[in-house]
Every structure is written in structure tokens, then in C-alpha cells.
Amino acid sequence: MQKVYSDAKSALAGLLKDGMTIMCGGFGLCGIPEALIEAMRDSGVKNLTVVSNNAGVDGIGLGQLLETRQIKKMISSYVGENKTFAQQFLSGELELEFNPQGTLAERIRAGGAGIPAFFTKTGVGTLIAEGKEIRSFDGEDYVMERGLVADISLVHAWKGDTEGNLVYRKTARNFNPMMATAGKVTIAEVEHLVEPGQLEPDAIITPGVFVKRIVHLKNAKKHIEQRTTRKRDAA
Amino acid sequence: MAWTRDQMAARAAKELRDGFYVNLGIGIPTLVSNYIPKGMNVSLQSENGMLGMGPFPYEGEEDADLINAGKQTITELPTTSYFSSADSFAMIRGGHIDLSILGAMQVAENGDLANWMIPGKMVKGMGGAMDLVAGVKKVVVVMDHVAKAKDGAIEKKLLRKCTLPLTGTRVVDMVITDLAVFTIDKAGSGGMKLIELAPEVTLDQVRANTEAHFEAALGKAA
Numbered sequence: 001m002q003k004v005y006s007d008a009k010s011a012l013a014g015l016l017k018d019g020m021t022i023m024c025g026g027f028g029l030c031g032i033p034e035a036l037i038e039a040m041r042d043s044g045v046k047n048l049t050v051v052s053n054n055a056g057v058d059g060i061g062l063g064q065l066l067e068t069r070q071i072k073k074m075i076s077s078y079v080g081e082n083k084t085f086a087q088q089f090l091s092g093e094l095e096l097e098f099n100p101q102g103t104l105a106e107r108i109r110a111g112g113a114g115i116p117a118f119f120t121k122t123g124v125g126t127l128i129a130e131g132k133e134i135r136s137f138d139g140e141d142y143v144m145e146r147g148l149v150a151d152i153s154l155v156h157a158w159k160g161d162t163e164g165n166l167v168y169r170k171t172a173r174n175f176n177p178m179m180a181t182a183g184k185v186t187i188a189e190v191e192h193l194v195e196p197g198q199l200e201p202d203a204i205i206t207p208g209v210f211v212k213r214i215v216h217l218k219n220a221k222k223h224i225e226q227r228t229t230r231k232r233d234a235a
Numbered sequence: 236m237a238w239t240r241d242q243m244a245a246r247a248a249k250e251l252r253d254g255f256y257v258n259l260g261i262g263i264p265t266l267v268s269n270y271i272p273k274g275m276n277v278s279l280q281s282e283n284g285m286l287g288m289g290p291f292p293y294e295g296e297e298d299a300d301l302i303n304a305g306k307q308t309i310t311e312l313p314t315t316s317y318f319s320s321a322d323s324f325a326m327i328r329g330g331h332i333d334l335s336i337l338g339a340m341q342v343a344e345n346g347d348l349a350n351w352m353i354p355g356k357m358v359k360g361m362g363g364a365m366d367l368v369a370g371v372k373k374v375v376v377v378m379d380h381v382a383k384a385k386d387g388a389i390e391k392k393l394l395r396k397c398t399l400p401l402t403g404t405r406v407v408d409m410v411i412t413d414l415a416v417f418t419i420d421k422a423g424s425g426g427m428k429l430i431e432l433a434p435e436v437t438l439d440q441v442r443a444n445t446e447a448h449f450e451a452a453l454g455k456a457a
Contacts, residue, residue, distance in 0.1 A: 174284050
């Protein structure tokens with residue numbers, strides 16, 4: 001099966017439907033599948049439920065899908081950096097489901113592994129646990145959280161081969177590996193596309209079985225939200 | 236004299252131990268990394284997927300793929316490892332991180348913590364805070380003793396019971412404010428104890444600014 005597509009638009013072709021659930025990798029603007037998000041925007045698909053730790057910033061990443069009002073609901077842990085988001089949420093246009101970050105990561109990991117639910121201590125006794133089953137194990141209370149899957153997962157990787165094996169770079173890994181496992185169709189954009197045999201098998205983080213389509217980004221855009229530095233003489 | 240932000244961070248750094256794996260929150264907790272005693276081996280965990288966090292990069296050496304949980308550019312160390320968010324929270328939720336230092340809006344005398352949501356205001360989300368307080372072995376809160384509104388009104392933050400939505404129940408072990416240091420017996424019935432005062436701060440001053448019931452245990456080891 002040919003997994004390599006020539007660009008982000010063709011990688012999405014035939015998959016998009018209004019009302020579908022999309023997972024988007026990334027933490028802040030680090031490791032986001034930006035080219036695939038832009039192709040989603042250009043497709044005009046709407047009423048999306050988007051699972052992503054954050055919601056981009058104004059004009060970048062998921063911020064672009066918010067501006068065009070293509071997102072109906074976000075499932076996230078922190079959305080503080082986006083004015084468009086705040087406006088649409090406060091006006092009632094946008095639904096929001098907050099998940100603790102570890103619960104979100106684990107829900108996606110579980111979903112991808114075929115685990116429909118699990119119990120965790122995180123959130124017990126808080127608003128997050130309201131309406132959810134609580135069970136005691138070994139004298140401590142735990143809340144039940146559901147596994148999470150998506151119609152499409154969009155991920156960003158540093159290197160990939162034509163089989164879909166993926167390698168990530170530094171903290172751009174974040175939510176991408178779990179999301180790659182939890183999409184019915186996972187599409188990866190990669191900064192470097194190589195032939196099979198050119199990735200070290202021991203170093204592969206996402207095995208190709210999880211990835212259905214791959215796009216090579218010739219010039220990946222990257223953004224820094226908080227540029228913090230130190231002076232050389234302070235070393 | 237009340238402690239400054241840096242003095243509060245320096246006090247929090249006294250809770251570090253050699254070999255600890257530590258997660259620092261945003262704000263004053265981040266400053267704690269400036270006060271790690273020389274020769275002490277402490278590994279900083281960043282919940283976006285990094286253990287062994289280095290200092291900010293030199294100008295011109297910033298890497299968009301290398302950030303901390305506050306989205307700031309950082310550097311790696313020879314000990315650094317990278318991992319997914321699921322592995323990162325397995326460390327946190329599985330009890331493998333020794334110490335979490337974070338900010339708070341309110342803390343109750345039983346160790347309840349509120350630090351993510353004010354009803355009626357735009358909520359940004361809890362990020363990893365609920366996971367950290369539920370899973371990390373020791374939780375230290377660093378915060379101003381009271382909140383001062385623009386009109387000068389003072390709101391107490393150390394309470395009998397939190398009024399804001401909780402981040403976790405019975406999770407806080409220690410509170411360091413600009414006025415004092417308290418311990419909390421979160422698992423038992425020992426309650427809250429005042430163990431230190433900032434220089435020239437009096438017990439009466441602390442009592443006047445604290446709603447929570449506490450036992451003055453100054454000079455006794457926590």
C-alpha cells in the first residue's frame with residue numbers, strides 16, 4: 001500500500017466529513033501538524049470536535065480553524081493563549097471539555113490500545129469527577145475515565161520512512177505518539193522522509209502500523225511562543 | 236519584613252534533596268531552580284516530555300523543538316531524556332516524581348488546593364496541575380499569603396475550607412508564603428502547623444491574615 005502523499009491536501013482527500021472528531025498533536029506550538037491543520041482549514045470541513053492539549057494561538061495552528069469557525073468543540077487541558085478561543089467560548093459558540101493533561105494523555109493512550117476506560121486518582125473530589133463512577137481500590141478512591149479515539153489523527157514527526165515508521169525530535173514528541181495510535185486514520189507530516197532501512201529500528205517511536213498516510217514537508221514552519229535566553233557572560 | 240519572590244523560592248529550595256526528581260510550576264516555583272545547592276543532584280521534570288531540564292539557551296541558540304511546560308525555550312543536559320506526554324504523566328501519576336512546587340489561589344487547613352478556576356471568569360484550564368497534586372509524593376505550595384484586589388481589599392488564601400473549585404483534595408504538604416511556612420498533615424489528623432516566620436513578621440500578623448486554624452510550632456522541626 002502506498003502511504004506517501006504529495007501534499008497535505010491530497011493526504012486528507014476522501015476522509016473529511018462535517019461533525020467528525022480530529023486529534024491534533026503538539027504542546028503549545030511545539031510539534032503541531034501545522035500543514036495538515038492548514039489543509040483542514042482550506043477544505044472547509046466544519047462542526048469538528050478537536051482533541052488537542054492546547055488550541056494554538058491567534059492565527060497559528062488550531063487558532064486558524066477557530067477563526068474560520070470550523071470547530072464546534074475542543075477537548076483540551078489548557079487554552080490560555082488564544083483570544084479567538086476566549087471570545088467564541090464566552091459567546092457560547094464553542095463547547096469546551098477540560099481534561100487534566102495526564103488524564104487526556106492517558107485517555108488517548110488507552111483509546112489507541114483498545115482500552116475503553118480506566119481508573120485514576122487525578123481529579124477525585126473535583127468538578128472533573130462529577131457524574132463519573134468512583135471506585136475504591138486498596139483504600140483509595142479513583143475516578144473512571146474513558147478511552148478516547150478519533151476519526152482522524154494528525155501528527156507531526158521529525159523523520160518518517162515510506163512505511164510510516166516515525167521518529168520525533170526533542171519536546172516536539174509530546175502528544176503525537178499516542179494520537180498516532182488513536183486515530184481510525186492517522187496522517188503524519190514529516191520533516192524528513194526517508195526510505196525503509198534508513199531509520200534505526202531500535203529508535204523508532206511510532207511503528208508504521210499506526211500510520212496510514214504520510215506527507216513530506218519540504219519547509220516545515222516552526223514557532224517559538226516564549227523566547228527565553230541567557231547572556232553568555234552569565235554562564 | 237515579608238519575604239520577596241526570590242526569598243520564597245530560596246526557602247522552597249530547602250525542600251530539595253540529593254537525587255530528587257522535581258517538577259516546578261510556572262511563576263515563583265520556576266525561580267527555585269536558581270537556588271539548587273551546589274553539588275546537589277536534582278533532576279527537573281517538564282511535563283511536556285523531558286527529564287533533565289537545562290537552563291535557557293544562549294541568544295541565537297533557541298530551538299523551537301525544545302521548550303518547557305511554560306512554552307519557554309530551554310536547553311538539554313547530558314542526563315536529558317525525552318518521552319511522550321503519556322510517559323511523562325506515568326512518571327507523575329505513578330508516584331515516581333519526588334516533589335512538586337506550584338502556585339495556588341487557595342489552600343485549606345486539611346490540604347485541599349484550588350489553583351485552576353475562578354467561576355465567572357475565563358478559565359484557561361488545569362493543564363497538568365490535577366495530575367501533579369494527585370500523583371507526586373510531596374506537594375509544596377508557594378504563594379502570597381493574601382490576595383490584594385485593585386481597590387486594596389484583602390482576600391485571605393489560607394482558609395478553613397476552599398471556596399473556589401478544587402484542584403485536589405488533601406494534597407498539600409507544605410505552604411510557603413511571603414510571611415510564613417506551614418506544614419499540613421494531609422493524610423492524617425495533625426492539621427496545619429506554623430513552623431517558620433519571615434524576619435520581623437509576628438505571629439499576630441500571621442493570625443490576622445489567616446482564616447485556617449493552625450498550631451504555632453515555631454522552632455520545632457517539621
